[in-house]
Amino acid sequence: MARKNSQQRFEVVHSDCAGIDIGSREHWVGVNPAQHAHPVQRFETFTDDLGRLADWLASLEIKVVAMEATGVYWIPLFELLDARGFDVYLVNSRATRQITGRKSDVLDCQWIWQLMTHGLLRGAFRPADAICSLRSLVRQRANRIRDQAQTLNRMQKALSQMNIQLANVISDISGVTGMKILRAIIAGERCPEKLASMRDGRIKAGQDTIARSLHGNWRLEHLHALTQEVALYDFLEQQIAGCDKAIGQALELLPALEAAPQPATKVLRSSHRSTAEQAMLHQALYRVLGVDLTAIPTIGVDTALVLASEIGPDLSRFPSSQHFCSWLGLAPPTRISGGRQLGGGGPKIINRAAQALKQAASNARNEKGFIGASHRARLSRMDTSCAIKATAHQLARMIYAMLTKGQAYVEQGIEAYESRSQERQFRALLRKARKMGMDLVKAA
Incomplete structure:
Protein backbone atom coordinates (compact mmCIF):
# COMPACT_ATOMS: atom_id res chain seq x y z
CA MET A 1 0.00 0.00 0.00
CA ALA A 2 1.42 3.33 -1.03
CA ARG A 3 2.16 5.75 1.74
CA LYS A 4 0.22 8.97 1.71
CA ASN A 5 2.22 12.13 1.25
CA SER A 6 1.89 13.82 4.64
CA GLN A 7 3.95 16.83 3.60
CA GLN A 8 1.89 20.00 3.94
CA ARG A 9 2.49 23.04 1.81
CA PHE A 10 2.03 26.61 2.96
CA GLU A 11 -1.08 28.23 1.64
CA VAL A 12 -0.57 31.21 -0.66
CA VAL A 13 -2.32 34.16 0.99
CA HIS A 14 -0.96 37.09 -1.03
CA SER A 15 -0.16 36.04 -4.58
CA ASP A 16 0.37 39.64 -5.70
CA CYS A 17 2.83 40.93 -3.13
CA ALA A 18 6.38 42.27 -3.01
CA GLY A 19 9.10 42.41 -0.37
CA ILE A 20 11.42 45.39 0.09
CA ASP A 21 14.71 45.49 1.95
CA ILE A 22 15.11 49.08 3.16
CA GLY A 23 18.46 50.84 3.17
CA SER A 24 19.80 54.35 3.58
CA ARG A 25 21.21 54.54 0.02
CA GLU A 26 19.26 51.89 -1.87
CA HIS A 27 16.17 49.67 -1.67
CA TRP A 28 16.04 46.09 -2.94
CA VAL A 29 12.65 44.88 -4.16
CA GLY A 30 11.71 41.23 -4.64
CA VAL A 31 8.60 39.92 -6.43
CA ASN A 32 7.30 36.57 -7.64
CA PRO A 33 9.77 35.09 -10.17
CA ALA A 34 6.79 34.03 -12.31
CA GLN A 35 5.83 37.68 -12.78
CA HIS A 36 9.12 39.03 -14.08
CA ALA A 37 12.30 37.73 -15.67
CA HIS A 38 14.33 39.70 -13.15
CA PRO A 39 12.36 39.40 -9.91
CA VAL A 40 14.86 41.39 -7.82
CA GLN A 41 15.43 45.05 -8.66
CA ARG A 42 17.58 47.71 -7.03
CA PHE A 43 16.41 51.31 -6.66
CA GLU A 44 18.24 54.26 -5.13
CA THR A 45 16.58 56.43 -2.50
CA PHE A 46 16.15 59.61 -4.56
CA THR A 47 12.57 60.75 -5.04
CA ASP A 48 12.49 59.99 -8.76
CA ASP A 49 13.83 56.49 -8.06
CA LEU A 50 11.06 55.90 -5.52
CA GLY A 51 8.57 56.95 -8.18
CA ARG A 52 10.07 54.44 -10.63
CA LEU A 53 9.85 51.77 -7.92
CA ALA A 54 6.13 52.45 -7.44
CA ASP A 55 5.57 52.45 -11.22
CA TRP A 56 7.34 49.10 -11.58
CA LEU A 57 5.20 47.54 -8.85
CA ALA A 58 2.04 48.97 -10.43
CA SER A 59 3.02 47.52 -13.84
CA LEU A 60 3.20 44.06 -12.23
CA GLU A 61 -0.22 44.61 -10.60
CA ILE A 62 1.27 44.32 -7.12
CA LYS A 63 -1.24 45.13 -4.41
CA VAL A 64 0.52 44.20 -1.14
CA VAL A 65 4.00 45.43 -0.17
CA ALA A 66 5.97 44.38 2.92
CA MET A 67 9.00 46.24 4.23
CA GLU A 68 11.12 46.23 7.36
CA ALA A 69 11.06 49.12 9.81
CA THR A 70 14.68 50.24 9.40
CA GLY A 71 15.42 53.51 11.18
CA VAL A 72 13.55 56.35 9.49
CA TYR A 73 14.56 55.35 5.95
CA TRP A 74 11.25 53.55 5.33
CA ILE A 75 9.07 56.63 5.91
CA PRO A 76 9.37 58.35 2.47
CA LEU A 77 8.78 55.09 0.61
CA PHE A 78 5.93 54.05 2.91
CA GLU A 79 4.14 57.36 2.45
CA LEU A 80 4.61 57.26 -1.33
CA LEU A 81 3.33 53.70 -1.72
CA ASP A 82 0.45 54.33 0.65
CA ALA A 83 -0.56 57.42 -1.35
CA ARG A 84 -0.40 55.36 -4.57
CA GLY A 85 -2.96 52.89 -3.19
CA PHE A 86 -0.73 49.96 -2.21
CA ASP A 87 -1.53 47.95 0.93
CA VAL A 88 1.77 48.50 2.78
CA TYR A 89 2.83 46.28 5.67
CA LEU A 90 5.48 47.70 8.00
CA VAL A 91 6.92 44.65 9.76
CA ASN A 92 9.22 44.19 12.71
CA SER A 93 12.73 43.03 11.85
CA ARG A 94 12.43 40.27 14.47
CA ALA A 95 9.79 38.59 12.25
CA THR A 96 12.06 38.55 9.18
CA ARG A 97 15.28 37.15 10.58
CA GLN A 98 17.24 35.29 7.95
CA ILE A 99 18.66 31.80 8.22
CA THR A 100 22.21 31.80 9.57
CA GLY A 101 24.72 32.11 6.74
CA ARG A 102 22.17 33.44 4.25
CA LYS A 103 22.33 37.19 4.69
CA SER A 104 22.41 39.71 1.87
CA ASP A 105 20.20 42.49 0.55
CA VAL A 106 19.00 40.33 -2.35
CA LEU A 107 18.17 37.36 -0.13
CA ASP A 108 16.50 39.63 2.43
CA CYS A 109 13.97 41.08 -0.01
CA GLN A 110 13.26 37.60 -1.40
CA TRP A 111 12.79 36.24 2.10
CA ILE A 112 10.39 39.06 2.98
CA TRP A 113 8.45 38.39 -0.23
CA GLN A 114 8.27 34.67 0.57
CA LEU A 115 7.05 35.23 4.13
CA MET A 116 4.47 37.76 2.96
CA THR A 117 3.23 35.42 0.22
CA HIS A 118 2.19 32.88 2.84
CA GLY A 119 0.75 35.47 5.23
CA LEU A 120 3.43 34.99 7.88
CA LEU A 121 4.02 38.71 8.48
CA ARG A 122 1.87 41.15 10.40
CA GLY A 123 1.92 44.88 9.80
CA ALA A 124 2.73 47.29 12.61
CA PHE A 125 0.09 49.72 13.81
CA ARG A 126 0.37 53.11 12.16
CA PRO A 127 -2.40 55.68 12.65
CA ALA A 128 -3.92 57.78 9.91
CA ASP A 129 -1.70 60.26 8.07
CA ALA A 130 -3.26 63.29 9.80
CA LEU A 251 -6.00 69.50 15.74
CA GLU A 252 -8.27 71.87 13.82
CA LEU A 253 -7.61 69.92 10.61
CA LEU A 254 -8.72 66.62 12.14
CA PRO A 255 -12.35 65.52 11.65
CA ALA A 256 -14.63 66.26 14.59
CA LEU A 257 -16.36 63.40 16.36
CA GLU A 258 -18.39 65.60 18.70
CA ALA A 259 -20.03 68.95 17.92
CA ALA A 260 -20.37 70.50 21.38
CA PRO A 261 -17.26 70.52 23.58
CA GLN A 262 -17.69 69.16 27.06
CA PRO A 263 -16.66 71.44 29.96
CA ALA A 264 -13.59 70.59 31.94
CA THR A 265 -14.18 68.28 34.88
CA LYS A 266 -11.13 69.29 36.92
CA VAL A 267 -8.55 72.02 37.23
CA LEU A 268 -6.12 71.82 34.34
CA ARG A 269 -2.65 73.27 34.86
CA SER A 270 0.54 73.30 32.82
CA SER A 271 3.95 74.88 33.25
CA HIS A 272 4.08 75.94 29.58
CA ARG A 273 0.47 76.91 28.88
CA SER A 274 -1.96 79.39 30.36
CA THR A 275 -5.32 78.31 31.76
CA ALA A 276 -7.10 79.58 28.64
CA GLU A 277 -4.71 77.66 26.36
CA GLN A 278 -5.24 74.51 28.43
CA ALA A 279 -9.02 74.89 28.14
CA MET A 280 -8.82 75.36 24.35
CA LEU A 281 -6.58 72.32 23.96
CA HIS A 282 -8.91 70.30 26.18
CA GLN A 283 -11.92 71.18 24.04
CA ALA A 284 -10.01 70.41 20.82
CA LEU A 285 -9.03 66.97 22.12
CA TYR A 286 -12.61 66.26 23.12
CA ARG A 287 -13.81 67.29 19.67
CA VAL A 288 -11.30 64.99 17.95
CA LEU A 289 -11.58 61.95 20.24
CA GLY A 290 -15.29 62.19 20.98
CA VAL A 291 -14.69 61.42 24.68
CA ASP A 292 -13.06 63.29 27.55
CA LEU A 293 -9.97 61.30 28.56
CA THR A 294 -9.11 63.89 31.22
CA ALA A 295 -12.19 62.74 33.15
CA ILE A 296 -10.10 59.72 34.18
CA PRO A 297 -8.20 60.56 37.38
CA THR A 298 -4.43 61.14 36.99
CA ILE A 299 -4.79 61.82 33.22
CA GLY A 300 -4.27 65.47 32.32
CA VAL A 301 -4.36 67.36 29.05
CA ASP A 302 -0.70 66.63 28.22
CA THR A 303 -1.22 62.88 28.70
CA ALA A 304 -4.41 62.99 26.63
CA LEU A 305 -2.54 64.86 23.89
CA VAL A 306 0.16 62.18 23.78
CA LEU A 307 -2.47 59.44 23.59
CA ALA A 308 -4.38 61.26 20.85
CA SER A 309 -1.21 61.72 18.79
CA GLU A 310 0.10 58.17 19.27
CA ILE A 311 -3.08 56.11 18.77
CA GLY A 312 -5.74 58.47 17.41
CA PRO A 313 -9.49 58.04 17.85
CA ASP A 314 -9.78 54.87 15.74
CA LEU A 315 -8.79 51.64 17.51
CA SER A 316 -10.52 49.27 15.10
CA ARG A 317 -7.12 47.77 14.27
CA PHE A 318 -7.16 46.14 17.73
CA PRO A 319 -9.86 43.45 18.07
CA SER A 320 -9.95 43.66 21.86
CA SER A 321 -8.47 45.51 24.80
CA GLN A 322 -6.04 42.59 25.27
CA HIS A 323 -4.56 43.22 21.82
CA PHE A 324 -4.36 46.94 22.56
CA CYS A 325 -2.58 46.42 25.90
CA SER A 326 -0.21 43.93 24.29
CA TRP A 327 0.73 46.50 21.63
CA LEU A 328 1.38 49.02 24.40
CA GLY A 329 3.64 46.52 26.16
CA LEU A 330 1.54 46.63 29.34
CA ALA A 331 0.08 43.11 29.18
CA PRO A 332 1.78 40.30 31.11
CA PRO A 333 4.14 38.34 28.84
CA THR A 334 3.15 34.88 27.61
CA ARG A 335 6.15 32.60 27.99
CA ILE A 336 5.09 28.96 28.32
CA SER A 337 7.18 25.86 27.66
CA GLY A 338 6.34 22.32 28.64
CA GLY A 339 3.05 23.50 30.06
CA ARG A 340 4.77 25.75 32.62
CA GLN A 341 5.10 29.50 32.82
CA LEU A 342 8.67 30.65 32.26
CA GLY A 343 10.25 33.41 34.24
CA GLY A 344 11.56 36.68 32.89
CA GLY A 345 9.85 39.45 31.02
CA GLY A 346 8.91 39.74 27.40
CA PRO A 347 10.70 41.75 24.72
CA LYS A 348 11.50 45.35 25.55
CA ILE A 349 8.94 47.66 23.94
CA ILE A 350 9.41 51.43 23.76
CA ASN A 351 5.96 52.93 23.39
CA ARG A 352 5.36 56.62 24.10
CA ALA A 353 1.68 56.06 24.83
CA ALA A 354 2.58 53.41 27.41
CA GLN A 355 5.17 55.73 28.96
CA ALA A 356 2.54 58.44 29.31
CA LEU A 357 0.16 55.98 30.97
CA LYS A 358 2.86 54.82 33.38
CA GLN A 359 3.56 58.44 34.31
CA ALA A 360 -0.15 58.94 34.95
CA ALA A 361 -0.28 55.73 36.97
CA SER A 362 2.60 56.87 39.18
CA ASN A 363 0.45 59.86 40.22
CA ALA A 364 -2.40 57.61 41.40
CA ARG A 365 -0.93 57.06 44.86
CA ASN A 366 -2.72 60.10 46.32
CA GLU A 367 -5.87 59.85 44.21
CA LYS A 368 -9.01 59.48 46.32
CA GLY A 369 -11.13 57.47 43.88
CA PHE A 370 -11.42 53.92 42.59
CA ILE A 371 -8.14 54.03 40.64
CA GLY A 372 -6.23 55.43 43.60
CA ALA A 373 -7.54 52.73 45.94
CA SER A 374 -6.66 50.03 43.41
CA HIS A 375 -3.14 51.42 42.99
CA ARG A 376 -2.50 51.63 46.74
CA ALA A 377 -3.65 48.03 47.13
CA ARG A 378 -1.19 46.95 44.45
CA LEU A 379 1.63 48.86 46.12
CA SER A 380 0.97 46.95 49.34
CA ARG A 381 1.48 43.53 47.73
CA MET A 382 3.93 44.03 44.83
CA ASP A 383 6.95 45.99 43.70
CA THR A 384 6.44 49.66 42.84
CA SER A 385 7.33 49.25 39.17
CA CYS A 386 4.98 46.27 38.82
CA ALA A 387 2.18 48.20 40.54
CA ILE A 388 2.66 51.18 38.20
CA LYS A 389 2.58 48.89 35.15
CA ALA A 390 -0.58 47.16 36.43
CA THR A 391 -2.31 50.49 37.03
CA ALA A 392 -1.26 51.69 33.57
CA HIS A 393 -2.78 48.48 32.22
CA GLN A 394 -6.02 49.36 34.01
CA LEU A 395 -5.99 52.85 32.50
CA ALA A 396 -5.36 51.41 29.03
CA ARG A 397 -8.41 49.15 29.30
CA MET A 398 -10.55 52.13 30.32
CA ILE A 399 -9.27 54.21 27.41
CA TYR A 400 -9.93 51.39 24.95
CA ALA A 401 -13.51 51.06 26.18
CA MET A 402 -14.08 54.82 25.97
CA LEU A 403 -12.68 55.20 22.44
CA THR A 404 -14.33 52.10 20.96
CA LYS A 405 -17.74 52.44 22.62
CA GLY A 406 -17.90 56.24 22.92
CA GLN A 407 -18.83 56.01 26.58
CA ALA A 408 -17.88 58.65 29.14
CA TYR A 409 -15.85 57.75 32.21
CA VAL A 410 -17.94 57.15 35.33
CA GLU A 411 -16.19 57.42 38.70
CA GLN A 412 -17.13 54.44 40.87
CA GLY A 413 -15.65 55.85 44.05
CA ILE A 414 -13.59 54.27 46.78
CA GLU A 415 -16.72 52.68 48.28
CA ALA A 416 -17.12 50.48 45.18
CA TYR A 417 -13.53 49.30 45.53
CA GLU A 418 -13.95 48.48 49.21
CA SER A 419 -17.15 46.56 48.43
CA ARG A 420 -15.38 44.50 45.77
CA SER A 421 -12.44 43.90 48.08
CA GLN A 422 -14.74 42.59 50.82
CA GLU A 423 -16.49 40.28 48.36
CA ARG A 424 -13.14 38.86 47.21
CA GLN A 425 -12.04 38.31 50.80
CA PHE A 426 -15.31 36.57 51.62
CA ARG A 427 -15.02 34.23 48.63
CA ALA A 428 -11.43 33.37 49.59
CA LEU A 429 -12.48 32.57 53.17
CA LEU A 430 -15.41 30.52 51.87
CA ARG A 431 -13.10 28.40 49.72
CA LYS A 432 -10.79 27.77 52.66
CA ALA A 433 -13.72 26.85 54.93
CA ARG A 434 -15.13 24.39 52.42
CA LYS A 435 -11.78 22.67 52.09
CA MET A 436 -11.94 22.09 55.85
CA GLY A 437 -15.52 20.81 55.66
CA MET A 438 -17.05 23.95 57.14
CA ASP A 439 -19.21 26.78 55.86
CA LEU A 440 -19.40 30.52 56.40
CA VAL A 441 -22.54 32.49 57.05
CA LYS A 442 -22.74 36.28 56.91
CA ALA A 443 -23.86 37.86 60.16
CA ALA A 444 -27.26 39.49 60.08
Missing part, protein backbone atom coordinates in the same frame (compact mmCIF):
# COMPACT_ATOMS: atom_id res chain seq x y z
CA ILE A 131 -2.63 61.66 13.19
CA CYS A 132 0.98 60.95 12.17
CA SER A 133 1.43 64.66 11.46
CA LEU A 134 0.09 65.50 14.92
CA ARG A 135 2.32 62.83 16.43
CA SER A 136 5.45 64.36 14.91
CA LEU A 137 4.56 67.77 16.35
CA VAL A 138 3.89 66.36 19.82
CA ARG A 139 7.17 64.45 19.78
CA GLN A 140 9.00 67.58 18.65
CA ARG A 141 7.48 69.49 21.57
CA ALA A 142 8.58 66.73 23.96
CA ASN A 143 12.14 67.01 22.60
CA ARG A 144 12.17 70.77 23.21
CA ILE A 145 10.90 70.29 26.77
CA ARG A 146 13.65 67.75 27.40
CA ASP A 147 16.24 70.17 26.01
CA GLN A 148 14.88 72.88 28.28
CA ALA A 149 15.22 70.60 31.29
CA GLN A 150 18.86 70.00 30.38
CA THR A 151 19.33 73.76 30.12
CA LEU A 152 17.99 74.16 33.67
CA ASN A 153 20.49 71.57 34.87
CA ARG A 154 23.36 73.53 33.31
CA MET A 155 22.04 76.75 34.87
CA GLN A 156 22.06 75.02 38.24
CA LYS A 157 25.62 73.81 37.60
CA ALA A 158 26.81 77.36 36.90
CA LEU A 159 25.14 78.62 40.09
CA SER A 160 26.70 75.84 42.16
CA GLN A 161 30.15 76.60 40.77
CA MET A 162 29.69 80.20 41.94
CA ASN A 163 28.42 78.87 45.30
CA ILE A 164 25.01 80.48 44.74
CA GLN A 165 22.65 78.25 46.78
CA LEU A 166 19.44 79.63 45.32
CA ALA A 167 18.10 76.18 44.39
CA ASN A 168 18.30 75.12 48.05
CA VAL A 169 15.88 77.81 49.24
CA ILE A 170 13.34 77.91 46.38
CA SER A 171 11.79 74.84 44.82
CA ASP A 172 12.10 75.85 41.17
CA ILE A 173 14.65 78.27 39.74
CA SER A 174 12.59 78.48 36.53
CA GLY A 175 9.69 80.02 38.44
CA VAL A 176 8.82 83.71 38.77
CA THR A 177 11.25 84.44 41.61
CA GLY A 178 14.10 82.35 40.23
CA MET A 179 14.03 83.84 36.73
CA LYS A 180 13.77 87.40 38.07
CA ILE A 181 16.87 86.88 40.17
CA LEU A 182 18.79 85.17 37.38
CA ARG A 183 17.99 87.91 34.88
CA ALA A 184 19.04 90.55 37.42
CA ILE A 185 22.35 88.73 37.96
CA ILE A 186 22.95 88.65 34.21
CA ALA A 187 22.13 92.38 34.04
CA GLY A 188 24.94 93.06 36.55
CA GLU A 189 23.20 93.13 39.94
CA ARG A 190 25.36 91.62 42.70
CA CYS A 191 23.80 92.90 45.94
CA PRO A 192 22.18 89.91 47.71
CA GLU A 193 19.62 92.11 49.50
CA LYS A 194 18.41 93.71 46.28
CA LEU A 195 18.22 90.32 44.59
CA ALA A 196 16.30 88.85 47.52
CA SER A 197 13.80 91.71 47.39
CA MET A 198 12.52 90.23 44.11
CA ARG A 199 11.05 87.35 46.11
CA ASP A 200 7.46 86.45 45.26
CA GLY A 201 4.96 86.35 48.11
CA ARG A 202 4.28 82.65 47.56
CA ILE A 203 7.89 81.68 48.36
CA LYS A 204 8.08 80.03 51.79
CA ALA A 205 11.70 80.99 52.42
CA GLY A 206 12.22 84.39 54.01
CA GLN A 207 14.01 87.29 52.34
CA ASP A 208 16.99 87.00 54.71
CA THR A 209 17.42 83.31 53.85
CA ILE A 210 17.33 84.05 50.13
CA ALA A 211 19.88 86.84 50.59
CA ARG A 212 22.25 84.48 52.40
CA SER A 213 22.03 82.01 49.51
CA LEU A 214 23.07 84.72 47.00
CA HIS A 215 26.58 85.29 48.32
CA GLY A 216 28.98 83.88 45.71
CA ASN A 217 32.29 84.37 43.95
CA TRP A 218 30.78 85.66 40.64
CA ARG A 219 33.54 84.22 38.45
CA LEU A 220 33.47 85.49 34.88
CA GLU A 221 33.41 82.10 33.13
CA HIS A 222 30.45 80.88 35.19
CA LEU A 223 28.52 84.10 34.61
CA HIS A 224 29.12 83.70 30.88
CA ALA A 225 27.78 80.13 30.99
CA LEU A 226 24.75 81.27 32.99
CA THR A 227 24.03 84.05 30.48
CA GLN A 228 24.09 81.66 27.55
CA GLU A 229 21.94 79.06 29.29
CA VAL A 230 19.26 81.62 30.19
CA ALA A 231 19.24 82.84 26.57
CA LEU A 232 18.92 79.25 25.40
CA TYR A 233 16.10 78.67 27.89
CA ASP A 234 14.19 81.66 26.48
CA PHE A 235 14.77 80.44 22.92
CA LEU A 236 13.45 76.97 23.76
CA GLU A 237 10.43 78.58 25.43
CA GLN A 238 9.66 80.26 22.10
CA GLN A 239 10.16 76.94 20.31
CA ILE A 240 7.69 75.23 22.66
CA ALA A 241 5.16 78.00 22.05
CA GLY A 242 5.61 77.49 18.31
CA CYS A 243 4.99 73.76 18.72
CA ASP A 244 1.83 74.48 20.71
CA LYS A 245 0.57 76.72 17.91
CA ALA A 246 1.31 74.08 15.27
CA ILE A 247 -0.37 71.41 17.40
CA GLY A 248 -3.49 73.56 17.67
CA GLN A 249 -3.58 74.00 13.90
CA ALA A 250 -3.13 70.26 13.36
